[in-house]
Amino acid sequence: MHKQAELILNWKKSKGTISPMLYGHFAEHIGGVFYDGIWVGEDSPVENIHGFRKAFIESFRKLHPPVLRWPGGCFAETYDWRDGIGPREKRPRRAGWWYYEDRRVETNQVGTHEFMELCRLVGAKPYIAANMTTTTPLSIRNWMEYCNLPAGETTLSDERAANGSPEPFGVEYWGIGNENWGGGGHMTPEKCVQEYLRYSTVCRSLGLPEQKYILCGANGHDYAWTRRVMQECRAQLGTEAPAWGLGTHYYCQTAGTPQNFTGEQWYQQLFQADRMREIIQNHRAAMEEFDPDCRMGLVIDEWGCWHQEGTGPSKGRNLFEQQSTMRDAMVAALTLNLFNNSCDVVWMANVAQLCNNLHSLYLAGGEHLAETPNYHVFHMFQTHMGARQIHAEVNCETLQEDGFRPLETLSASVSETAERITLTLANLDRENPQCVRLLDADGQCTGSGTMTILQHEDLHACNSFEAPRTVVPVQRPITLAKGGSVEVPPAGIVSIVLKKS
Ligand code: AHR
DSSP states (O other): OOEEEEEEEETTOOOEEOOGGGGEEEOOSSTTSTBTTTBOOTTOSSOEETTEEHHHHHHHHTTOOOEEEESOSGGGGGOOGGGGSSOGGGOOOBOOTTHHHHOOOBOOOSOHHHHHHHHHHHTOEEEEEEOOSSSOHHHHHHHHHHHHSOTTSSHHHHHHHHTTOOSOOOOOEEEEOSOTTTTTTOOOHHHHHHHHHHHHHHHHTTOOTTOEEEEOOOBTTOHHHHHHHHHHHHHHHTTSOOOSEEEEEEEEEOSSOSSOOOHHHHHHHHHHHHHHHHHHHHHHHHHHTTOTTOOSEEEEEEEEEEOOSSOSTTTTSSTTOOOOOHHHHHHHHHHHHHHHTTTTTEEEEEEEOSBSSTTOSEEEETTEEEEOHHHHHHHHHGGGTTSEEEEEEEEOOEEOOTTSOOEESEEEEEEEOSSEEEEEEEEOOSSOOEEEEEEOTTOOSOEEEEEEEEOOSSTTOOOOSSSTTSSOOEEEEEEEOTTOEEEEOTTOEEEEEEEOO
C-alpha cells in the first residue's frame, strides 16, 4: 500500500553549512582493518599503491573522504608512536590493545608515515587520536613536533625528514584520549578534564595555532558526563574554551544478527539509530549552559551498528568483522540526515570503521574487495558536503516503541550550493512505498537532474566476495515540477541531485 508523506521546504531557514567533516571515517589497528584489509604491503601480489590495496584506494577516493581518525579507538591507549617510524623491517612487534581478544601481534608496518600517505592518496585530513592513558604529555608533544615542525628546525622534525617526509604533515586534528570513562583509564569526568588539560597545555606550548584539540566526551547517552566535564572545564579555565570539539561515541546495538533479523528487529535497529537525534540534542543542551556561543562543537568520532561478529568473509578471524545489509545502509542514511540537520552543533563525525569491522564500508581479504551497502550511502550523500543546509520538515507516519521517541518513517535532508540542490530521502517502512510530496512555496526545488536509488527486495541481502554487486544503487534522470512528488520504495534510500539553472 502506498503511504503519503510530505516534505515542507523553507529556503530561508538554514542551520548553516554542512561541514564535509560530518562525513569522516575511522580506521583503527584492530582485527583486519589494516592488515590484509586496507594494507597488503609493498611486496604483496595484490595490486597496491605504496602498500595500500589499490582497489580500495581507487574506491575510497570516490567518496572524497574529508578526514580519517587513527590509530584507535582503544588501540590508541597502549600505542607508542615511535614504534611506527623508521625502516619497516626494524619496527617492533607488540601485543597491542586488542591482543587479549585475538592474539594478533601488531607489526607496526603501518605507522605515522604510512597513515599520512593513506590520507594523501585519498585526499583526507589526518585526525590523530593520541594516547592519554599510558604515555606522557611530552611523548604526545614530541609526536606533534615530529609531524608538524619544518625540517631543519628541531632534531625531531629532521628525523621525520630523514624518514622520508621533508614536508611537515600538518596534522590539525588531535584527539587527546579515547573513552576515558572506560578502557581509557576508568576516569571520572573531572579527572578526564584534568588529564586533558595537562596534556593539551603541554602540547599547546609548541605554539602551533592551527591545532584543533578534541576532548574525550561521553559514552552514548551519558549526559551527566558531559555536564560534569563542562563544569570542571569552567572550574579550571573560567570562560576559556578547553577544546575545539567534545567527542562522543554512540553505537546502536544489534537486534537479531547482521543478516538474520525479523521485521520487528528491522525497526528495533532503526529506533536505536534514531536515538542519535536525542544524543545530539541532549549533549548540546548539557554544554549550552557553559558554552552558550557554541565555541566548541560535538565530535561524534565513533558511530555505527555494533552487531555480532564473525559474519564477515574472514569467518571470525577478523575481530568484530560483520556483514552489512540494507538495514545498516538505512542506519547510515538516517544518521547522515540527522548530522546534516544538526550541522550547527556537530562539527565532525567518523563512522566506525572503514574496513572488515563494525559498520564497515569495505570488506577485503586476499585478492578481494567488496563495497558494502554503507559505502553506497556515503557515495549517494556526498553532494551535501560543504553545501548550505535547508530546513525541511517531514510529515509522515510515525512508529512507537517503549523507551524511544516516536520514529518518523521518512528521514530527509536537503542542501544547496550555487550549482545544485541535493535531497536525500530514506523510507524506513520496510513494506510500503512512500509518495513524498514536496511542499515548496518558493518553487525552488524544480528542474532536472539525477535520482539514485539504493534498495533490495531482500532486506538481508549483502555484498560478499563472491557477489560484490548484489546491493548496488541504480540511477535515472529526474525532472521535478513545482509541487512534485517523489516515490521512495520500501526500505529504500534515494538521493536526488538537481542542477540549478
Ligand atoms: O570501534 C571499536 C571500539 O569501540 C573502539 O576501539 C573503542 O573506542 C570503542 O569502544
